[in-house]
Amino acid sequence: MAAADTAVDLSQAMRLEPVLPGDWLVVAPLLLTILGGALCLITRKNTEAQPKVAIIFLTLLVLSCAGLLARVLDKGVVTMVAGSWLPPFGIAFTADALGATLALTSSLVALAVAVYGASDVDRSGRRYGFYPFLLLLMTGVCGAFLTGDIFNLYVWFEVLLISSFGLLVLGNERAQLDGAVKYAILNIIATTLFLIATGLLYGIVGTLNMADIAIKARGIGMDGPLTTVAVLYFLAFAMKAAAFPVNFWLPASYHTPRIVVSAVFAGLLTKVGVYALLRIFVLLMPDARAALADLIALVAILTMLTGVFGALAQTDIRRLLGYLVISGIGSMLAGLAIGTTPALAGAIFYAVHSILVMTALYMAAGVMRALGGSFSLRELGGLYGANPAFAAVFLMLGFAVAGLPPFSGFWPKVLLVDAALVGGHGWIAAAILITGLLTTIAIGRVWVFAFWRGGAEGTPDGYEKALAVPDPKITGAGIWLPIGLLLGLIVLLGIQPEFMMQVAGRGAASLGEPLGYLRSVFGDAIQ
Amino acid sequence: MEATVSVLIGLFFAVAIYLLMSRQLVRILLGIAILGNAVNLLIFTSGRLLREVPPIIPEALQVPAETIANPLPQALILTAIVISFSFLAFLLVLAFRAYQELGTDDTNEMRVAEPTGDVRPPQGY
């Protein structure tokens, strides 16, 4: 039994150099969320303690992601191989600037959502798993951003998906169940396509490690079945990212759960799909990206436009915001279609912006409902008079999502339009700008109907309806703190974009010129 | 060998997808169940087939003596089976609850989240 007596050269199989404690930051996000999630589940009947446990773990998560990003910026790509097994045999967790940035942004959003949820989620919601779902959702999200193994990516996608199911059905309202059916089935099809593509890819290249695939796929080139596999990946992730024309699940479901759930969904879920597209098509299969560039551009433009048209067509704010999520996905895909480093940096910056702003907007929609008693643009009105400070917050968020300065949405838009023009993609630039204008109109309409107008539809001109005094819960710090945190970041990114630009640039560079990534996984011997 | 199984897998996919395009939740769920099997077989075949030699090292040896079935796809499928089983269980209960609450299992009649004719945006200022 004792196998140690047979002489085996361990160095052929395992990475033996001692691991620095700092390297643990790569897996810390997962461990923290799994441990936190399990603890929350064990204590789920103590509904008072749950938010506290979750907020503590999510704060630790934010800190560890921040530490990870600092380390990546300082030392370059960081890798930890699970079980010490040499890549590509074991599972490598590899954090580059892209993954670390998105993980940090997501964890900030999750923390904001947890705080918001402490005021918003009722006892039954807590007891039946709001916080465990949220924490495990973050396991999935962080795992997806940080893993360096494509099958492992699939697993984290599933963790994220099942947790989102839990959040989506929490409450069991009729609309929720209806939305959940469509959401669940279509998303399962998407992840199944992902799994199929991964199985086939394994059949072709015989490996699952991303860095290894990147090397092998460059060797094979876009030939034979690999093209089909690439298209399958594109379809699967486009579905996850809610790109047109496979975005059916998003408008069917995002407006149905409680608002704090919509907020976290809008911030995180689709971006994981975008992240996977960036990872697969720039790092792993750049030839496939080049071959599919026109298709991606078309999808990007149509996604932007159908998204914003959808937003203009809505009466319910939550559904309107859902369509804005879709429209934003189009902008990120535009960066992928252009494919140059500045364009990818624009897409990454946009992803960070979109995570922050969409979550904040859904939270704001929750406040609108609390103040005005409805989500419908026909029934809302008078919010400007009722709470000018909140009106200002909403307007800033609205301008941010429309890409107006000086908010976070402006810079990625400039980067993307610039990259499109320089790269000779005039149509993409035009689509981004037109989408910006249409988004401005959509937000302007919300502002006019819900805020400036005196009351619900049919309120006489010049007359202001007195609104009912809102539930004291929504005026508490538990609501304003998370919104304030996100708004602060949005304004900060708008006024001081330098840090984010550098980080996004680093992320884009590590995708496009993967030497640092490969060396981090396989050691300095590569090339 | 792989080719014949591939054709069977094609049949699995075709049946699963035909069922998935149905309006009835029950048929959709049956489709999901079959789809899971189809994918598992696809991964299995993708790692190449080999008859009857399980990837277990005999007691007496340190490494397998003969060529054995590819263990990695098996491990991946084990993971995938459990995941797809979990999802199927969830979907079954979801379908059941949806049926309870919405009173139908016809997806065309499930129009609570997206009611018919709801796209009437307000005009004016």
Place this chain on the structure above:
Amino acid sequence: MSLIGSEATFIAVLAPFAAAIVAPTLTRLLAHNAAWPLALVPAAIFLFFAGLVPEVAGGASFTPAVDWAPAYGVTFSFFVDGLSTLFALLISGIGTFIILYSGGYLKGHPQQGRFFSFMFLFMGAMLGLVLGNDLITLFIFWELTSITSFLLIGFDHLRAASRRAAIQALVVTGGGGLSLLAGFLVIMAVTGEANMSAVLASGDTLRDSGLYALVLALVLGGAFTKSAQFPFHFWLPNAMEAPTPVSAFLHSATMVKAGVYLLMRMHPVLGDTALWTTILPVFGGATLLVGTILAVRQTDLKLMLAYTTVASLGLLVMLTGTSWEKAIEGAALYLLAHSLFKGALFMVAGTIDHEAGTRDITRLGGLRKAMPITFAAACLAALSMSGLPPFVGFIAKEYLYTGIWGGAGANYALTATAVLGNALMLVIAAAVALKPFLGPKVETPKHAHEGPVLLYAGPVVLSLVGLASALLAHDTGVLVIGPVVSSILGVPSAVDVHLVPTHIGAALYLSLGTIALGVVLFLRLDALRAGTARLLTAIGWGPDKGFDQVIAGIVSFSAWVTRTVQGGRMEVYMTMTFLITAAAILVPMTVAGTWPTGFAMPDFRFYEWGVLAIAAAGLVAVLIARTRLTAIVSLGIQGFAVALIFMLFGAPDLSFTQFMVETLSVVILALVMTRLNLQPRDHRPMAARLCHSVIALAIGAGFAGLLIQITSAPFDRRLSDFFEAYSRTIAHGRNIVNVILVDFRGFDTLGEIAVVMVTGLCVLALIRVRPKRSAEEALDLAAGGDALRKREEARV
């Protein structure tokens, strides 16, 4: 950043933003008197820029800069030269009096503090716009002016007209802004420069570039919308819904001139081409005529002034568009004159409205006794507007006529346009300045009397400055106009301005002709108004109406698109998804030519064939099952067949698990499906079935073909070889699959058990949580439940 010298520009630009922050608090403390301390801010800024005038007049320019986003090459930088200094002086100078005026005009308004804030935000944005050197910085301030003007126009937000005007301004100027952004980015790409000062030094690079036409179109898109050129002029009169201080500041003196500023600024690198000298005069001239004609039609004081503002902007664009030196001198003078008289007249109109309660010219008259100071200011400003001596408006007119008539050859069309436009402007000026004050006293809604000093300070000072700058014509020319013209032309040029025409020439005759025509038309104003009214009624449509139609159209189109792509029917979603999936597999396979060519008959043993046959039979049985039980059993059969396949090909663990999972699936299915009914027949119509079958078979065939293709290629077993070599030697396990699961790839398993755990919780959440139902919903459900029971009974 030092406190003196050009570096202090930063402070000057940021000061209004600081003032915006303190304004609400200050207003809470001092009420409307907060205007006095607040006005010190723009006054100080004015003095700062006034201090720079001598140096700038000497030909100096400053480009203070700090890094902003060096990763993208963006600096926060300003460009102080003749042109930007004049604009900065106008903004801060007029701004000072506007702030005072706002104090009086909105006295007692509950949101006066907020109003001050918005005004200061706008002021800062406008200063940044005219001073911005870095193109991105400039653009940001450009958009900020759109945003702040949106807030200001909609200030009176309970009225639909205000809201509409605000949206209109945001959409038109915001849309133009996006065009400008694209233009700037192309300019940066072509010239490789990020700063306006550097772009201006790039000579003919832009003009010679193949992208010149694109750049020009994009920049004009920004300038024309901001400066309300025909056919984008409609938003400006509608913006008069804003409180009068806003109209006086934004929509006459400053913001609307941003477009003109941009054209003048970029003239050295974009101007003087065939395109430029064609497009600008045509649009400018058209705007001049449309603006004046529409102005005549109006009876509302503010609207009359608003339309003449449109006209004046047209005139400025027309003059800039000629690229003739003399005409540009005229433009510079007219720019100064217009800002002064139009600001003053708007404030006068506001004062009348404020004090008399109406600004309808037909309901006003005889106010000269009640409001003597306002009357005097109105007269002075109107004289300047009419182009009469000794006002700066007169000098401007002299120069512009000289420019057009005597430029590179007489241009009759432009001259005629200018004369007619100016004559009509004289008519409006006379109407605005004389009608309300002269004639018999008319009863007004409020008892009119002179306003407080806060209200008349602005008109008085501005109109006096209009007079003074004409009387000190030489200094005006040396200190202000010369540097501005140098900036516009891009070469140093001295302008000798004098009040008294140096020679009797065409310009003087044209001036006299304009005045004569104007007087004649003024005397027939009522007939003229009726005439234009008839004309416009006959046309019956304008861009303003068009805007509503466009917005409504966009919304309706959006609704149509959304209905089409997101119809709410799951069946359609699924069919579309799989249609796309089929295309995603088949198209690349066909294009890459990777369909397998041959098919070798395998050497299967009979029991292997048997297992495959069972699987196929199970599948078909599921497909045609008519009852729940058959369906569940058939599902089980295909599942067990899969387990057998795993067993046959050396995967006992998998087989074992598949058996367990399949059994449990069937059990859960049975537990759950007893309540779900399986329709005995496939409900789909034949066409749908056919279509779905084709899609399903296509995908099936695609995957099969792909798999055959892939498995026929050699395989890299590197990973498995590694696992086989080290499974026992290092990881101490003989079952390689299990070692992979718990050690080599344990991370997958960790994720997987997380899925399993969450599933358990999800199911609990689904089953245990009971929704709070509204009475209506409960009723609906009860009815649905009844229907359901009836259906069940009928089947039995």
Place this chain on the structure above:
Amino acid sequence: MRTVIFRTIAPYLAALMVLFSVFVLLRGHNEPGGGFIGGLIAASALAIYGIACGVAAVRRAITLHPMSLSAAGLLMAALSGLVSLFTGQPFMTSQWWYVRLFGVEVPLSTPMIFDIGVYLVVVGSIGSIALALEERESD
């Protein structure tokens, strides 16, 4: 279903199945078996017991809520990977200890703890699902 014979046999059958599941779990590292399969067998045992004797009886028998069991399993699996933090090795690097129990050398290892975690998660979750569904059946 609840015949007297079934109700009498079920507890024994369930106990036997749980025992068998533990056996399958423990031998998994060397022979076909492991945490998943073991967990599934044990969950089936709970389900059978529940069908025969009622859900309440099962809940009493396992004292802990099955979801807590599941969470504990996940916690255990994750923590087993953390052991290597103290040896300066990467996450999930296996650690082996050979303990002499009654004269027999018993190998203990972190992969084994991990596998037990897997087992607990599967038992807890699948068991919880089955029990929850059975409860619905009975009301």
